[in-house]
Amino acid sequence: MASKLHQLRSKAVQASEFVAKHGSAYYKELMEKNKKYVVDPPTIEKCQELSKQLFYTRLASIPGRYEAFWEELNGVKHIWRNRNELRVEDAGVAALFGLELYAWFCVGEIVGRGFTFTGYYV
Incomplete structure (x- = not known):
């Protein structure tokens, strides 16, 4: 646990150094591109x-x-x-869509549990 905390802290330091070095230029570029939206x-x-x-x-x-x-x-x-007139292609698309929704819900559950598959923190 301590090693993970140390890794997280070092990554946070790297990210803050990157933002300090490049953040101002990114901000200026972003504001220049989108100045038409600024009131x-x-x-x-x-x-x-x-x-x-x-x-x-x-x-x-x-x-x-x-x-x-x-x-x-x-x-x-x-x-x-009119499901009797339904083509196989349409049924396949509907099945894939349902499968994708189910997969997103499963991924959401895993993310919500902290990327654990059992629900317990190791």
């Missing part, structure tokens, strides 16, 4: 206004998302009703 003057009031605009814009998009959800659900219902 002038960058004040707290302007940030609060933009935050409210984002919130209410997202809120206004709920009815459209609601309708899109029901359209997708109706499409799934239609496919389920």
Whole structure:
């Protein structure tokens, strides 16, 4: 455990040295590329206004998302009703999608347990 802590600490030192050396240049390059998105003057009031605009814009998009959800659900219902006419390729794609979802959930569980397979820390 102590050796892992020492390795982690040395990696953190290396990362902070890299950021100290290259962080300023990266920041300047990033700001230069994206200056069209920067609001002038960058004040707290302007940030609060933009935050409210984002919130209410997202809120206004709920009815459209609601309708899109029901359209997708109706499409799934239609496919389920006509499942006898389903092609093998479509069934294969659906099976692969389901398998991928299951795999992501399994990976998420493993990550959530700290990359252990039994759930116990060794």
